[in-house]
Amino acid sequence: MTWCSLSPPEVLKRLKTNIQGLTGEEAQKRLVQYGENKLEEKKPVTPWQIFFNQFKSVLIAILLIASIASFAIGEITDAFTILAIVILNAILGFTQEFKAEKALEALKKMLALKAKVIRAGNLMSIDTRFIVPGDIVVLEIGEKVPADIYLLETESLQIDESVLTGESVPVSKETGVLPQATSLAEQKNMAFMGTIVTNGYGRGLVVATGMQTEFGQIARLTQEVKEEESPLKKRLNVLGRRIGEISLVIALLVVILGIVQKRPLLEMLLVGISLAVAAIPEGLPAVVTMTLALGVKNMVKRNCLLRNLTASEGLGATSVICTDKTGTLTKNEMTVKLIYIPDKFYEVSGEGYQPKGDFLSNAQPVDPSKELGLFLLLKTGLLCNRAVLKKTEQGWQVLGDPTEGALVVAANKAKIFKKDISCEACPLITEFSFTSVRKRMTVIYHYPEKNTAYVKGAPEVLLPLCQRYQKNDKVNELTGIDQEYFNQVYKDMAAKGLRILALAYKEIPLEITHFIAEEVEKNLIFLGFAGIVDPPRPEVKAAMERAKNAGIEVIMMTGDSPLTALAVAREISLFSPKAIRGTEIEKLDEASLRKILQTTKVFARVNPAHKLKVVDILQKQGHITAMTGDGVNDAPALKKANIGIAMGIKGTDVAKEAADIVLLDDNFASIVSGVEEGRREYDNIQRFTRYLLSSNFAEIVAIAGAMFLKLPLILLPVQILWMNLITDGMTALALGMEPPAKDVMHRPPRDPQQPILSKKVFLIILAIGIWMGVTTIFSFSHYLGSENMLSKARTIAFTGIIIFEKINVFNFRSFRFNLWDIGFFSNPFLIIAWLATISLQIMVVYFPPLQHILHTVPLNLADWGLIFILGIPILIAGEIFKFLRKQHFKNQPC
Template sequence: MTSKENKKAGNWHSLDKEEAVSALDTDPKKGLTSEEASKRLEKYGPNKLPEQKKRGPVMRLIMQFHDVLIYILIVAAVMTALMGHWIDTWVILAVVLINAVIGFVQEGKAEQALENLKKMLSLEAKVIRDGKEKTVEAEELVPGDVVLLESGDKIPADLRFTETNDFQVEESALTGESEPVTKTADPVSEDAVVADQASMGFNSTMATYGRAAGVVVETGGDTEIGKINQMMSEVEELTTPLLRQIKSFGKKLSVAILLMVVVMFAVGYIFHDFEIMELFLALIGLAVASIPEGLPAIVTITLALGVQTMASRNAIIRKLPSVETLGAVTVICSDKTGTLTKNEMTAKTIYVDGGFYQVEGSGYKPEGAIKKEGEEDALEEEEIKKNKLLGRLLQTSWLCNEATTEEKDGEWTVNGDPTDGALLTLAKKSGISTEDFEHLDSIPFESDHKYMATLHQNGDERMIFVKGAPERILEMSSAVWTSDGETSFNQEEMQSLTDDIAAKGERVIALAAKKVDDSVTEISREELEDNILLLGFVGIIDPPRPEAVEAVKKCKEAGIRVKMITGDHAITARAIGEQLGICEGKEAITGQDMEETSDEELVDMVTDYDVYARTTPEHKLRIVKALQKRDHVVAMTGDGVNDAPALKRSSVGVAMGIKGTEVTREAAEMVLADDNFASIARAVEEGRAIYDNLKKAILFLLPTNGAQALLIITAILLGITLPVTPVQILWVNMVTAVTLALALPFEPAEAGIMKRKPRHPDAPIIDLYFVWRLLFVSVIVGGLTLGTFYYLYLNGAENELARTAAINVLVLGQLFYLLSCRSLHNFAFGSGFFNNKALFPAIGVLAVLQLGFVYAPFMNTWFSTDSVNGIYWLWALAAGVLTFILVELEKFVFRSKAG
């Protein structure tokens, strides 16, 4: 019998463990046999989430041609083929194919990088099979397997617990609840929701304390996480600003080319005596001249280079356009723990016996001085031992604790709850010893009771140590332990004191103790109620990452709002937000406030708050939608399964590579290998540089295409000989596209790029200034080329010679214009002139190709060119320099007006 045949309506949590074991036909002591496990694996499939259907290699390659500019090129290739101009045809098709191959290869690299990340994060599980403990890949688990778990393990499938020993699980990835949940082998109510199913362990949640054994009841897509994964397909996925703009630009360009061809056909046919075939060939040349053949390849290469750069900066980009979209981001919504902070809880403040102490050091390394507030000198170990109440508080921190710390490869790590780790480290810093304390009994922490207690014997002294939430410990305390003995306290004053500690961004833990006689052998909750003595408080902080503080500052200078979304209390969250420079005096809004707010009201409120406290993953989706209704481009981080819909809805979903789940990584456009907010800020900077380089590429390509189109239009309008032939135009387009234009993606970010405001997501790539520049440069380069041809033609030069000299002017004009395009607004010969390592090799390759075009006999035959002497090269060089000077003057004039 199997799980699918025996489970009662899926209510494993409500079955007795014996019933569950029987239904799964397994043995909790011996587990399954290897033979039975193999049979079940074949029947149920591997224990992994169903992957979203991916395009195969053939479809991925075909989709590289799905672009309006590519369609235009293919039509041009067909037209030249029908005309019998096969060189033209093959050149166009070569450009199309090169673009497709580049996009195909780069998408493959991105997917492979993600696959490598999956392998790095793959799980193993400890099971009992054939009566023996063994470790297997998590994917090999089947219903009926008996899994053994301990603190620090990630639960590999949905389990029904059969044994638990002070076992706690952090289930925020599934439920959004940040506090660990205590698990039990006892059944729970049949109508219990997932968050209340204490007898169950769920796939991808994390054990934080204790040990347990459980039997696998669901695997793969049938797990709770698998069900959420299936629901994700219902969330609308938005396209990127770049894709929208490129698509719009391509449509407008195609319409403009069509209208221009029709008008020129009418002019040539009606007003001049062009032969039909001659006119048709000229119009093909006009169409080809107007199309920026290199643009699709430039877009792909620019984005691909961004992918490679980000991979070296701990970010894996899953979709090429996402790199550029990051450059348009106006809001970054980020988790706090581990992303904006170090995820290393550290005790910083102690309050005991009416006085405050400050603790130095960070993380779980047991080094750092303890100083009394207002004093410079650190307390010596002997001073701490003499201070009985401080010593008692530190003993409580150590003994009422479920964590351990250890050093691995020079790094200190915690096994168990991070808060317990911080308290344990605090005690170790003090130098006190707890070796003589014998552990007798304990009550583990439960979210319902909000405290933990332990019973210890030390010589003749038997003590109960208690720690927990301040409000709960204050309720349970009959008095406060001071050097004057047991003293009554004012509840409101103590609560105000804890609020003051929390206002510094510290999570407050209250510690208490009680002496008992030897007859007490176990702890009862009734014994503790209103019957313990408050020792004091410890303030614990997860310190902000220094690089995150700098990154937030950088984002704000760039006009990007950073919003912190956390499950912490509002006071703590606001304080951390202040330290990070996020909120700066503003209040935090809580999840409860959001629950009482309609979606329409949230749209009005969402820009007023930068810190969101006590939130659940479901709130993230509402925040994203509200921001998008305010026309923001939103980057959203997430690690839990319930974060996936928000990540998918956002403009750029950012998943955590270390603590994130498989579902979030699949839903995201970017995966952070280091879970660090600074990597997001660097990605934004890279995205802006990429967008700049794309604009530079367009600013370079369109005027050069405009100059070529101007040559053809002028010839048709005047009814005179074409200064360049279609095949010669194709040569110029190809040789400049594979050399000069390909150098622009390698341009480094310009100075001050992160001091600019974000561009509007709907801002067109081709604005009015670009139109002016297109016309300005087209007239300069086209005019110089046209003038060269007709000066030589009218002075008796052969067509081949005149056209070759004119093409040299055209090519060198483009070369010098490229130098000017390297900066959109600043002087070309700035401090970064030599930073582009691809520029000068590209110029060298262009020189070799152009020399071959002019002097190689077979090139003379193919392209109808002729060898020219040195004077014509000087002529072309002078034209290029003149082009450069005029464009730089134009930039100076516009910059002066803007200033």
């Protein structure tokens, strides 16, 4: 059906609806009939596919070869044990990937887009999935069109349809009836799913949803979040591959040495496999996955919703945060507090969005209906407005821009309501929407005698467009002296921390029917200023201090005036000698802007192009930048920044899709909190990676050292697998849950190119690995008195190296602080994991079925005493090293 060729009454009739919208009951029936408004997604990965994918790795191939070799030499128990461990590893990997898929689905639901619909005459915001044919949808700038819509009303409506038609220029939309053969790109009375509103306002009737839309018929788009592999994970994969390559070389050399020593070939094959298995940290991928998944959940608790895993690591490395002011640094509870009309000020009482309050002049209440200048200003603010004030169960709320909402509330306090001054006889004719470039908004209403334009905008933009001003019931010429005076009033109001809007109007003869913004917005009549207060969030000042201590610079980039921006900056302890305007940024070359950025932290009257330029300079200086944004035009800056942060409450759909993080509460303090979580997560990944590598190196030293000393095989492959997958993996995961170090927000941002293992850390791991490996060989050889003692000697070595590693894990909680600094019990998960792994090893030593599988024999109390005597010095040496290092190198973190 070609909807564009039908008239509005025909469309309403066919869809069995009316301009008041569907009732809730009818909408629910249609949802069942038509299904949810979403595109078909690619076929999800089945649980079986996830499970079998766990077997696609070099490690698994090595283990399977080991199993086959064990079968070949008659070690049937070993063969089945290795196979069981391979399956166990696959189950562990499957569990984590399956959880990740479920978590991704939950995140996708949290990122669900919203749309404004009219149902039973009431404007409401609903999830786009629940839109049905017959719904009346309201379209505003920056929003994504949620379905295919027949337009019933448009005001300067423009839509970017490039994603659908390839047309790069936004298309102007208008109502009317078109020929049935009109091409998709020329259907100006239609708005299509997936396109973006770039200007104006529209209201229309949903004619198709989901796969029945034009988008659904020509493309298979998915709206799922794409999980990207983080740079950290890539570096870990590279590290793992290199370790695997080194392990194979070592294994080959040892096998060759054994052959030279004339050892049995099958024995040497077992030694080679043991070394290869020992060198590879099998538990590392699973632990990384689990830690990253926990990081996503922890970020949500801090009101930071990650759209990809890269964001967590990047946020932790952030060195500059470029933040908006309104709603991020401030409460976004806009309230008109002070009004100026020529030669008169009015204070406005009342808090928040509740439409109750008085207008005071010289501390005396006045009746706005009897003050013509005040009445005209409030009327202009109400009509030049798209916000809607509603009373809900939670109280009074504004649907739309909070600044516009403040003007609606102020007018309602004066008992001025849009339904009383805007009716069928006095309709809205057209609108020229506010944009970051225009910095003003104009609406034109039709009246029987004349048309009237109502305008609001930034004072420095609007005042130059005025040639007259309203004083009481008279209109006077606006002279240069008047301009200077009004500008001074504006500056004085802004210096008090108020956000200032100028308001004006203009009468237009009825014979003018074609309206051009530049012509309409000339020769305006100035009405006055509305001073809107938006107090800083109480927690922001402390967050600023935390960011400063963490070595993070904060730059405020706002569309407000320089005076207002500086006033707010002073309140939150963001110190800047001055505020630079966006127009000044345009004139500065790269070198000049770089110099200014060294001291200036407040930028006012900026648009997205200015943000883009600043971010580019900062990145060229080597900074990792986080940028906040909420508008459709912020998307380039959000993508350009290392970490794009969209506002979850006031942000447009476009901004959210361009961002790496959606800030669920629009609060700057949550960004700083997210930085702390990002740093904690990276620190923990370093901790358990280093720990696992030290454990694996100890195993290599033990096996290779015993080989060089011509001793029997010290550890069997099945024992090594038990250590790497069960005991080490459990404690490594617990290390991944370590709380933030007490200095995590008192040290500078890390270099994102910093390797997991620095040379200094590598030497520490080397020393610890040699210690544990040598003591394991010592305990093994001590019990190897005769051939009959081999089982006990191997049990001592097997149990000993596990105990050494469990003692060593406490060294890796921190290389900067002693245990008494961080608290022995501050990570209860590690204590639980430690006790669990020790208990498991006791079972291995004394429980017959496990004895048979892992080739162990019982140990007596003296044996355990020797193991702990050899192991305790590992912890003592580590604590002495940290204490000495803390005294001499306090500011040099490992």
